[in-house]
Structures are given as C-alpha cells and as structure tokens.
Amino acid sequence: MDTGTTKMIARKEDGIGWMIFNQPDKLNAVSYDMWLAVPRIIADYEADPGVRVIVLAGAGDKAFVSGADISEFEQKRGTADAIKVYNEAGDHANAALINAAKPTIAMIRGYCIGGGLGIALTTDLRICGDTSTFAVPAAKLGLGYAYGGIKRLADVVGPSFAKEIFYTARQFTAEEARVMGLVNRIVPVAELEAYVRKYAATIAANAPLTVKAAKMAINAAMKDPDRRDLARVQEAVDVCFASDDYKEGRRAFMEKRKPAFKGR
Numbered sequence: 001m002d003t004g005t006t007k008m009i010a011r012k013e014d015g016i017g018w019m020i021f022n023q024p025d026k027l028n029a030v031s032y033d034m035w036l037a038v039p040r041i042i043a044d045y046e047a048d049p050g051v052r053v054i055v056l057a058g059a060g061d062k063a064f065v066s067g068a069d070i071s072e073f074e075q076k077r078g079t080a081d082a083i084k085v086y087n088e089a090g091d092h093a094n095a096a097l098i099n100a101a102k103p104t105i106a107m108i109r110g111y112c113i114g115g116g117l118g119i120a121l122t123t124d125l126r127i128c129g130d131t132s133t134f135a136v137p138a139a140k141l142g143l144g145y146a147y148g149g150i151k152r153l154a155d156v157v158g159p160s161f162a163k164e165i166f167y168t169a170r171q172f173t174a175e176e177a178r179v180m181g182l183v184n185r186i187v188p189v190a191e192l193e194a195y196v197r198k199y200a201a202t203i204a205a206n207a208p209l210t211v212k213a214a215k216m217a218i219n220a221a222m223k224d225p226d227r228r229d230l231a232r233v234q235e236a237v238d239v240c241f242a243s244d245d246y247k248e249g250r251r252a253f254m255e256k257r258k259p260a261f262k263g264r
Contacts, residue, residue: 001044008037009059010044015052015204016197017045017102024060029069030115032086038093042100049263052204054100055196056123057107058116061189064108064132065116090115094148097122101212103203107196108132109189113171121152124215126182127196129189132174134182139169155222157181207245208263213237 001010009020019041021028045051058064097104097119106112106120108128113135120126136153138145145166154162157180165172177183187195203211213236220228240246245261252259 003037003041005033005037007031007034010041012051016200017051017054019056020059021065022059026069027063027066027111028058029066031069032089035089035093039096042096046100046102052208053200054102054104055107055200061109063111065119066111067114067116094122103211103215105196105200107192109192118149121156125184127185127187128174128183129192130174130186131189133171134177135171136165137169139166207249207261209240209243209245213240
C-alpha cells in the first residue's frame with residue numbers, strides 16, 4: 001500500500017501485516033510524516049480479513065526505533081502551536097496502535113529508545129533480539145512525558161521499574177528488560193525474524209474472533225472501572241459463540257484435525 005512516505009513500509013505476507021519504520025540512516029527515528037503514516041497503515045490492516053496479526057519492526061539491523069527525529073524539532077516543535085500539531089500526530093498514531101482490534105507484535109532488533117519504546121508499549125507483545133537495548137532518555141534532554149505514555153510503561157513494568165527507567169535515563173539490556181516484564185521473549189538476534197514469523201503464524205492460525213474478544217477484555221481490565229465498556233466485551237464473546245469458527249473448532253476437535261478458521 002501507499003503509506004504516503006518512503007520512510008514507512010507496509011507489506012502483507014502470510015497473514016501478517018508488516019509495518020516497518022524505514023529510516024535506518026537515523027536508526028529509524030520517527031519523523032512527522034512517519035507518525036502520519038501509522039494510522040493509515042493500521043486502518044488498512046484492520047479492514048483486511050487476510051491480515052490476522054500486525055508486526056512492527058525497524059529497517060536494518062541496528063534499531064527498532066531510536067526515538068523521535070530530533071533534527072525536525074526546531075521546525076516541527078519550535079513553537080507552542082507547532083508542538084501541538086506534532087503531538088497530535090503522535091497521539092493519533094499511538095491511539096491507532098492501542099485501539100487496533102487485531103493482535104500486534106513489536107519485533108525489536110537493536111535500539112528501542114524513547115519514543116521507540118513508547119511505540120513498542122502500544123503493542124500487545126514484544127519480542128527482542130538478545131543484543132537489544134532499551135531506554136527513555138527524557139531526563140537527559142529535558143523532555144516531559146505525558147501521562148498516557150508513562151501509564152502504559154507503569155502498567156507493563158510496574159511503578160518501581162517505571163521510575164528507575166525514567167530517573168536514571170540509562171540503557172537497559174535485553175535481559176534487564178525481560179526481568180522487568182518489558183519484553184515477552186528474548187531470542188538470539190540471528191533467529192529473531194524467523195521466530196517472530198513463526199510466533200505470528202501460531203496466532204494467525206487461531207480463531208480471530210476469540211483473539212479479538214480476549215484482547216478487548218484484557219484491555220478493558222486495564223482501564224479505570226468507569227471507562228470499561230463491558231457490554232461491548234460481552235457482545236464480542238457472544239459473537240464467538242454464534243460464529244462458524246466455533247462450529248469449525250468443535251468439529252476439528254472431534255475429528256482430530258487442525259481447524260481452518262475464517263474469522264466469521
């Protein structure tokens with residue numbers, strides 16, 4: 001698909017919608033036009049029943065995303081009005097990722113820094129290479145982080161580790177990230193893409209409506225009680241039981257064969 005910029009690559013392969021941050025000469029630092037492309041890509045993948053899983057990755061072998069493209073800050077974030085416009089683009093991109101109904105995976109190779117870590121935290125699962133490093137260097141730059149991004153970090157790693165990440169602004173190893181719960185899996189970097197493809201294929205082979213309903217319920221559980229749409233969650237569960245996939249799952253179990261789910 002046309003992402004609107006060469007700095008973002010979108011391609012579909014074997015049920016996976018790949019979204020690749022493509023600025024390797026700047027360690028895939030995210031520019032304004034890259035932020036704008038994210039909701040377009042996610043909307044396309046959400047509308048395509050052939051896409052079962054969305055995987056985020058960085059081009060090259062040095063970084064997932066190293067943060068925001070600071071070279072743009074003078075022009076794009078130099079005034080209060082410019083900051084507002086820039087932040088809205090980032091907010092819309094993050095919201096598109098957070099609200100995606102389909103499962104999302106961050107495949108992290110190399111640096112995952114600042115805004116890059118923020119992007120990774122919008123995904124459901126994070127799988128990294130054993131040489132990956134993680135940091136939020138805001139305290140070294142004088143940047144302020146809004147509540148939403150910090151809450152996502154604290155929800156994943158807990159308040160104490162979130163404070164350590166922000167207070168020290170240092171880089172953490174892949175193993176430290178695993179201990180904190182920041183990543184789900186560490187894989188030898190040479191095997192990372194093959195592992196993620198296989199992992200995504202495992203998810204893609206399962207019943208899409210069940211996965212969607214589970215994601216909706218888990219996300220609701222992470223919200224404040226007055227913001228949980230439990231009726232919508234129950235509706236998604238009811239759709240599962242009324243689906244052809246539920247029939248197919250039962251039949252496949254009885255016939256001792258692999259089910260062929262259609263997402264309906």
